[in-house]
Amino acid sequence: MIKAVVGGFHIKVQALNDELIEKITESFQAYGFEGTSLSTISKATGLIKASLYWRFPAGKEEMAEAALRSVDQQFSHHILKPIDEAGPVATRLAKVARRLREFYGDGKRACLLDTLTLGGSPPAIQKHARLTLEFWVSQFEKLGRESGLDNATARLAAEDAVAALEGGLVLARVSGDRDAFRRAVESLGERLTKAAKRI
Amino acid sequence: MIKAVVGGFHIKVQALNDELIEKITESFQAYGFEGTSLSTISKATGLIKASLYWRFPAGKEEMAEAALRSVDQQFSHHILKPIDEAGPVATRLAKVARRLREFYGDGKRACLLDTLTLGGSPPAIQKHARLTLEFWVSQFEKLGRESGLDNATARLAAEDAVAALEGGLVLARVSGDRDAFRRAVESLGERLTKAAKRI
DNA sequence: GTCTATACGACGATAGAC
DNA sequence: GTCTATCGTCGTATAGAC
Numbered sequence: 195m196i197k198a199v200v201g202g203f204h205i206k207v208q209a210l211n212d213e214l215i216e217k218i219t220e221s222f223q224a225y226g227f228e229g230t231s232l233s234t235i236s237k238a239t240g241l242i243k244a245s246l247y248w249r250f251p252a253g254k255e256e257m258a259e260a261a262l263r264s265v266d267q268q269f270s271h272h273i274l275k276p277i278d279e280a281g282p283v284a285t286r287l288a289k290v291a292r293r294l295r296e297f298y299g300d301g302k303r304a305c306l307l308d309t310l311t312l313g314g315s316p317p318a319i320q321k322h323a324r325l326t327l328e329f330w331v332s333q334f335e336k337l338g339r340e341s342g343l344d345n346a347t348a349r350l351a352a353e354d355a356v357a358a359l360e361g362g363l364v365l366a367r368v369s370g371d372r373d374a375f376r377r378a379v380e381s382l383g384e385r386l387t388k389a390a391k392r393i
Numbered sequence: 394m395i396k397a398v399v400g401g402f403h404i405k406v407q408a409l410n411d412e413l414i415e416k417i418t419e420s421f422q423a424y425g426f427e428g429t430s431l432s433t434i435s436k437a438t439g440l441i442k443a444s445l446y447w448r449f450p451a452g453k454e455e456m457a458e459a460a461l462r463s464v465d466q467q468f469s470h471h472i473l474k475p476i477d478e479a480g481p482v483a484t485r486l487a488k489v490a491r492r493l494r495e496f497y498g499d500g501k502r503a504c505l506l507d508t509l510t511l512g513g514s515p516p517a518i519q520k521h522a523r524l525t526l527e528f529w530v531s532q533f534e535k536l537g538r539e540s541g542l543d544n545a546t547a548r549l550a551a552e553d554a555v556a557a558l559e560g561g562l563v564l565a566r567v568s569g570d571r572d573a574f575r576r577a578v579e580s581l582g583e584r585l586t587k588a589a590k591r592i
Numbered sequence: 593g594t595c596t597a598t599a600c601g602a603c604g605a606t607a608g609a610c
Numbered sequence: 611g612t613c614t615a616t617c618g619t620c621g622t623a624t625a626g627a628c
Contacts (some may be wrong), residue, residue, distance in 0.1 A: 229513035312425045327567045357557060363559065364563065365555065376440055
């Protein structure tokens with residue numbers, strides 16, 4: 195817990211930092227980089243613009259970076275974590291699928307990789323998104339190889355699986371019907387495991 | 394060709410209207426609705442803002458509508474047209490695939506359904522995008538049924554195919570590697586025809 | 593750390609000359 | 611139909627009180 199002394203008072207800060215970044219992430223997921231204004235974030239977080247600049251001196255770009263970093267953390271330490279754990283492939287895959295569904299609010303929330311990579315986003319953000327995508331694909335790839343796919347096939351299967359999820363999210367957003375995303379999640383095993391390729 | 398008489402001069406107009414709308418479409422594909430400013434369009438078209446307002450009195454929203462209408466036309470009268478023509482399913486499917494690849498610049502260009510449906514786009518635009526998507530899916534669905542899929546399966550296959558394309562475009566944009574989109578195009582037949590489902 | 597207040601450029605949009 | 615010029619609003623960003 196970080197504190198600051200101002201006019202003789204100790205003001206508690208931080209602590210709710212995770213909530214703050216969660217709200218910022220939601221804003222960028224919904225509106226993209228250009229579509230998210232500081233007043234958007236201000237309303238979402240309850241902090242006035244000047245307060246946001248105190249926490250993120252570099253402004254909006256730093257806030258978007260923070261959102262991406264936060265998502266990176268969630269993917270590596272929670273959502274995709276089961277891939278690096280012990281147990282049957284099918285079990286771990288089911289865990290990952292469930293967590294992906296939760297993270298994307300069952301298809302209600304968009305993916306930052308999509309919304310933060312339109313033209314107009316700072317190059318550094320686009321580069322970060324590219325690395326995040328690469329990590330995601332490589333983790334799926336690992337799962338594919340474990341289930342018996344050869345290296346090349348595992349890579350293609352992993353990209354296909356991520357594309358299915360991204361496409362499912364786009365369809366869910368455009369059509370308002372989240373089933374497209376749900377099916378993409380349910381098809382994960384089919385796309386990533388050798389069993390499916392043999393049918 | 395529409396003309397206007399101004400100060401004794403006849404000024405040629407229109408004629409290049411298609412080019413104008415093409416430039417506007419490219420802007421919205423690249424930057425989305427909020428990310429596309431009138432100066433963006435001004436630079437892309439060579440027309441000053443006031444001139445754009447003469448052609449689109451309702452402003453940016455009307456320009457986005459025009460872009461969507463233009464894409465609707467291209468899809469129904471060209472890209473997806475082979476679906477309603479005569480000949481073997483495989484032949485028509487190959488034509489559609491080729492035209493999709495061309496339209497999306499081999500994966501370099503994003504889809505308006507994606508870029509125009511982020512939060513911040515006017516509700517009318519989002520509604521239009523939804524109808525455009527529905528038309529696209531229903532045409533793919535028709536092809537699926539023709540190749541022997543039952544109604545329910547054809548619908549799911551059609552949504553899966555469109556999702557694969559949208560996801561492929563997202564991956565291509567984020568990673569900079571257009572192969573993800575190319576594979577989505579090449580997998581169209583596999584996703585839409587009964588033959589593939591039997592393997 | 594959060595606030596009020598403000599600078600200043602970019603934005604969408606109009607009026608009016610030619 | 612296209613231009614110059616301009617309006618009011620909203621954008622990002624800072625300064626400084628508490």
